[in-house]
Amino acid sequence: MDKLNEIIDKYRETEGALIPILQEAQEAFGYLPKDVLVGIGKGLKLPLSQIYGVVTFYSQFFLTPHGKYTIRACRGTACHVQGAKKIISTIENLINLKEGETSPDLKFTFETVACLGACALSPVMMVNKDYFGKMTPKKITTILSQY
Numbered sequence: 001m002d003k004l005n006e007i008i009d010k011y012r013e014t015e016g017a018l019i020p021i022l023q024e025a026q027e028a029f030g031y032l033p034k035d036v037l038v039g040i041g042k043g044l045k046l047p048l049s050q051i052y053g054v055v056t057f058y059s060q061f062f063l064t065p066h067g068k069y070t071i072r073a074c075r076g077t078a079c080h081v082q083g084a085k086k087i088i089s090t091i092e093n094l095i096n097l098k099e100g101e102t103s104p105d106l107k108f109t110f111e112t113v114a115c116l117g118a119c120a121l122s123p124v125m126m127v128n129k130d131y132f133g134k135m136t137p138k139k140i141t142t143i144l145s146q147y
C-alpha cells in the first residue's frame with residue numbers, strides 16, 4: 001500500500017485526480033483489485049461506488065489480472081467486411097483463448113473491440129500499444145510468434 005499512497009499523494013491536489021491515479025495504480029499493480037480501489041477511495045475521500053462507476057465505464061481499466069500481452073482484434077464494420085471473423089478465430093486458435101479470457105500463465109489476454117480507430121487498415125489488431133493492419137491469418141501467426 002506504500003506504492004498506492006505514493007501515487008495518491010502525487011495527484012492529491014490535482015483536479016480530476018481519479019483517472020490518473022487509476023491509470024498509474026493499474027500500471028503499478030497490473031490490474032485494479034478491490035483493495036486498491038478501497039485505498040483510492042479512502043485517499044481521495046470518494047465513495048467506492050463512484051470509483052467502480054469510473055473503472056467499469058472505461059475499457060482501459062481491468063478488475064481482474066490481465067496478461068502481459070493484451071491482444072485486441074477489431075470486430076467493427078470496416079474490419080468485419082474485410083474478414084474480421086476469420087482473424088478473430090485464427091487468434092483464438094493460436095493462443096487457445098476465447099474473447100475476454102486470460103491465459104493461466106498471464107501471458108495473453110484476448111479482447112475484441114468495436115473499432116480500433118484505424119479502419120483504413122482493416123482488418124486490424126493490436127498487441128498492447130502496437131497496431132497491425134491488413135491482417136491475414138498468416139500474418140497473425142508471424143506476429144504472435146514474436147510474443
Ligand code: FES
Nearest residue numbers: 074076079116119
Ligand atoms: S472498424 Fe476496425 S478499426 Fe475501425
